[in-house]
Amino acid sequence: MSRLLRLFTLCLVFIGSLASAQAPLRVGSTPSGIPFTFLDTKTNKISGVMVDLISEIGKDQGFAVEINAMAWGSLIAALQGNKIDVIAAAMYITPPRQEVVDFSDPIYTYGEGLFVAASDAKDYKTYEDLKGEVVGVQIGTAYVKPLQASGLFKEVKVYDSISDIMRDVNLGRIKAGFGDYPIVAYQLGQGAFPETRLVKGYKSVWVGSVGIAVRKGDKATIDKINAALRKFKADGTIDRVLARWNLK
Structure with missing residues (x-):
């Protein structure tokens, strides 16, 4: 048994x-x-x-x-x-x-991208070019702390998604937004936000790998x-x- x-x-x-x-x-x-x-x-x-x-x-x-x-x-x-x-x-x-x-x-390795309103023709290169402005960044990303710690901006607003940041850039609520370069480039390339442009001359500060x-x-x-x-x-x-x- x-x-x-x-x-x-x-x-x-x-x-x-x-x-x-x-x-x-x-x-x-x-x-x-x-x-x-x-x-x-x-x-x-x-x-x-x-x-x-x-x-x-x-x-x-x-x-x-x-x-x-x-x-x-x-x-x-x-x-x-x-x-x-x-x-x-x-x-x-x-x-x-x-x-x-x-x-x-x-x-895959990449850095952050910078986007502004299409009507903004300035060729931003670094954080310093946006000194005193209100900018946006996605919650939980590696860019939040460096942007806040820089002390350059009037305010760093934190958003749930890149689409939300693009919306506020288009509406003029913030001057610029930061997000993963490939994600920003892909979304703008699909024509979802025609009034927003990716700043080509911007040099990424934080480069990392996923x-x-x-x-x-x-x-x-x-x-x-x-x-x-x-x-x-x-x-x-x-x-x-x-x-x-x-x-x-």
């Missing part, structure tokens, strides 16, 4: 471990970070560079992914609270973030992600995904 009980217990453990292994990886992404992550209104699903990459990683490493749309500012809290397992968004790898999450190898984040200490997951990324870097998969979204 005891032998049968042991066998039954082993079967339950095996079935439980199999179910756990097949559980999808819960991925947190944002609906407003085009082309990295965004809500595709045609499919009503989150799409973009980082979604494509985490999906390819899942195929390569043998796990399913479940994409969860959430606000940018809640991503790290959701990861720490075990509501998601991975962050796949336009998130810079920064020392403060590395204290609370673990990042993959760098995927990566995929997991909970601190989740070595098993980050090892799988990095193994796939290194393979994709060698075989050109990353370059093909970036090119699909007009990133070089």
Whole structure:
């Protein structure tokens, strides 16, 4: 009888471990970070560079992914609270973030872009050219603290999305906005805000690389992600995904 009980217990453990292994990886992404992550209104699903990459990683490493749309500012809290397992968004790898999450190898490097009203013809080069002005920046980005710490601006307004900043630039509520260069360039390139222009001559102050984040200490997951990324870097998969979204 005891032998049968042991066998039954082993079967339950095996079935439980199999179910756990097949559980999808819960991925947190944002609906407003085009082309990295965004809500595709045609499919009503989150799409973009980082979604494509985490999906390819899942195929390569043998796990399913479940994409969860959430606000940018809640991503790290959701990861720490075990509501998601991975962050796949336009998130810079920064020392403060590395204290609370673990990042993959760098995927794509860029800096912040500056945008103003199309009617503003001035060729802004640096922060100093906007001294005394009111500017906008997206909450949770790596640009917030440097802008505030510069002491150059009359006010640094913090917004939920880049689209909200562009709206206020168009309405004249703020002089300029700062955001991830590829995201700003893509949105303006789609013609969504024809009264806003990207300042081509502006020199980025903060340049960093985006990566995929997991909970601190989740070595098993980050090892799988990095193994796939290194393979994709060698075989050109990353370059093909970036090119699909007009990133070089």
